[in-house]
Amino acid sequence: MSLLTFAMLYVADLSAKLFGLKRSPPPFLFLLTLKSHFQKYLYRGVNFASGGSGILRETGSNLITQFTSVRDNFTAMIGPAATEALLSKSLFFISVGSNDIFDYFSSKCKTPEEKFISNMISVYCKHIKNLYRLGARKFGIINVPAVGCCPSQRLVQKQINGFNNVDSACCGTGTLNAQGRCNLTAYLCPNRPDYLFWDLFHPTQKASNLSAQTLYNGPQYYVSPINFAQLAKNN
Ligand SMILES: *[C@@H]1O[C@H](CO)[C@@H](O)[C@H](O)[C@H]1NC(C)=O
Numbered sequence: 001m002s003l004l005t006f007a008m009l010y011v012a013d014l015s016a017k018l019f020g021l022k023r024s025p026p027p028f029l030f031l032l033t034l035k036s037h038f039q040k041y042l043y044r045g046v047n048f049a050s051g052g053s054g055i056l057r058e059t060g061s062n063l064i065t066q067f068t069s070v071r072d073n074f075t076a077m078i079g080p081a082a083t084e085a086l087l088s089k090s091l092f093f094i095s096v097g098s099n100d101i102f103d104y105f106s107s108k109c110k111t112p113e114e115k116f117i118s119n120m121i122s123v124y125c126k127h128i129k130n131l132y133r134l135g136a137r138k139f140g141i142i143n144v145p146a147v148g149c150c151p152s153q154r155l156v157q158k159q160i161n162g163f164n165n166v167d168s169a170c171c172g173t174g175t176l177n178a179q180g181r182c183n184l185t186a187y188l189c190p191n192r193p194d195y196l197f198w199d200l201f202h203p204t205q206k207a208s209n210l211s212a213q214t215l216y217n218g219p220q221y222y223v224s225p226i227n228f229a230q231l232a233k234n235n
């Protein structure tokens with residue numbers, strides 16, 4: 001089994017642990033720097049994630065190019081049939097889309113919301129079909145989270161709804177600690193496990209752990225049609 005992840009999240013690290021891996025799959029760009037041991041590392045899976053990735057951003061199509069290159073490397077090593085067999089048993093975890101939605105709102109884009117979302121979905125489907133065409137079969141598609149719950153977006157809504165401390169980021173400045181980024185001089189909360197958000201966008205270790213546990217073992221209400229543990233087993 002090989003784990004290929006497309007999620008730039010601590011959730012990916014924690015999920016790798018739940019699958020019994022000692023550490024997260026190495027990043028694709030790290031593989032490119034290897035002069036030796038390339039083969040050994042390739043079998044640990046590959047992380048194609050990137051900071052600030054998006055479906056409609058450049059990173060969306062980059063990942064197909066990068067995955068194609070890894071597939072070529074396996075083909076050169078073990079031949080096409082064994083590569084096909086390996087990829088069909090490998091897990092492909094993809095978590096992307098929030099940044100596209102943040103981009104939409106921050107750009108004051110004139111496209112109607114429904115049209116924007118349907119375009120995003122059609123580009124997403126195109127990428128998934130490409131991965132399928134290249135041999136991927138087992139997908140763990142992580143939904144775009146409720147981005148409106150991020151402290152950054154709460155800040156915009158607070159005039160309408162009111163808010164409480166659960167909505168606040170652990171580290172940052174201003175209202176909800178969401179007006180300025182977490183940096184050396186920002187406020188830092190005393191007890192991180194009480195918070196779901198680390199800064200104005202990103203989840204805490206506590207929240208990431210809850211997500212990882214749920215994706216791995218959770219009930220159908222949260223992860224369907226099967227959870228990640230079942231996906232890994234079900235060969
Ligand atoms: C992996 O495949 C890519 C694309 O075909 C190629 O450029 C690269 O040299 C290969 N790496 C190794 C170590 O074989």
Ligand SMILES: *[C@@H]1O[C@H](CO)[C@@H](O)[C@H](O)[C@H]1NC(C)=O
Pocket residue numbers: 173179180181183184185186
């Ligand atoms: C931290 O962020 C605040 C508000 O965004 C800014 O005023 C301050 O200069 C920053 N401090 C550092 C050390 O970057």
Ligand SMILES: *[C@@H]1O[C@H](CO)[C@@H](O)[C@H](O)[C@H]1NC(C)=O
Pocket residue numbers: 205206209210
């Ligand atoms: C994640 O949660 C589990 C179960 O609650 C706990 O045993 C584990 O230590 C946590 N891991 C991290 C990294 O927080």
